[in-house]
């Protein structure tokens with residue numbers, strides 16, 4: 001995981017854990033820190049209440065105990081979801097979806113690189129067939145990652161046919177991973193959402209889709225949860241990727257989005273570099289979050 005962790009609560013909690021004893025100010029400060037970090041009001045209330053109970057039960061007044069309890073509680077809640085990527089099929093097909101500009105193409109570049117480092121053969125499909133710049137951007141990433149690419153043969157070609165071709169090539173050439181980039185779309189545009197269902201249906205004529213990853217930008221905060229819902233309905237999302245955590249103070253978004261959608265976070269993006277992508281490990285994340 002990258003070193004920069006602006007989403008860590010440690011700064012916000014420093015004053016509070018620096019005091020001698022837990023008192024009412026401690027609880028106010030904790031609540032404020034959790035709200036600021038975008039845990040959302042409901043989860044914040046639940047966490048504060050559970051910690052108050054634990055502190056009373058263990059008769060402790062030591063802020064260090066409270067810090068440990070907070071870390072453990074967040075880890076326990078994050079761990080309720082299975083964050084492992086399911087890439088056992090051959091080829092394993094991953095469809096990447098999300099609204100404009102959240103970081104889909106960048107994530108695919110980093111993901112292809114991650115798979116290559118782990119010894120997998122990869123082909124990416126540029127199923128964003130209207131934006132030539134998007135195809136070029138993906139092509140540059142594919143080259144850097146050492147992955148093959150299937151591009152549209154003409155402007156505006158049916159995205160489903162590009163995805164289909166990529167899977168076909170993977171099957172013919174024995175490539176292990178297919179990662180499909182899709183055009184960014186607003187969750188309100190039903191035509192574009194139907195297009196996603198079509199890509200999926202067409203690909204499934206050849207091979208099952210192993211993962212449908214919905215990319216969410218951490219800086220959008222709770223709004224991201226609303227975005228997720230339409231995609232879950234139309235694209236059969238299996239996991240989330242949270243990007244731009246490096247530019248966000250909203251580490252709590254990770255727990256909020258997981259609990260509110262019921263979908264596991266499978267990858268996190270923390271920068272624009274090819275190595276700035278990591279699998280999601282609740283223990284590591286909770287430790288970095290609470291400090």
Ligand SMILES: Nc1nc2c(ncn2[C@@H]2O[C@H](COP(=O)(O)OP(=O)(O)OP(=O)(O)O)[C@@H](O)[C@H]2O)c(=O)[nH]1
Nearest residue numbers: 100101102103104105106184243244269270271272
């Ligand atoms: N800081 C930071 N920037 C990121 C991250 N991921 C993506 N970006 C940046 O976000 C911007 C948009 O990324 P893209 O990958 O083009 O987003 P997209 O979702 O494919 O965009 P569309 O194709 O327009 O839908 C680019 O400037 C990326 O460099 C991240 O984890 N951290």
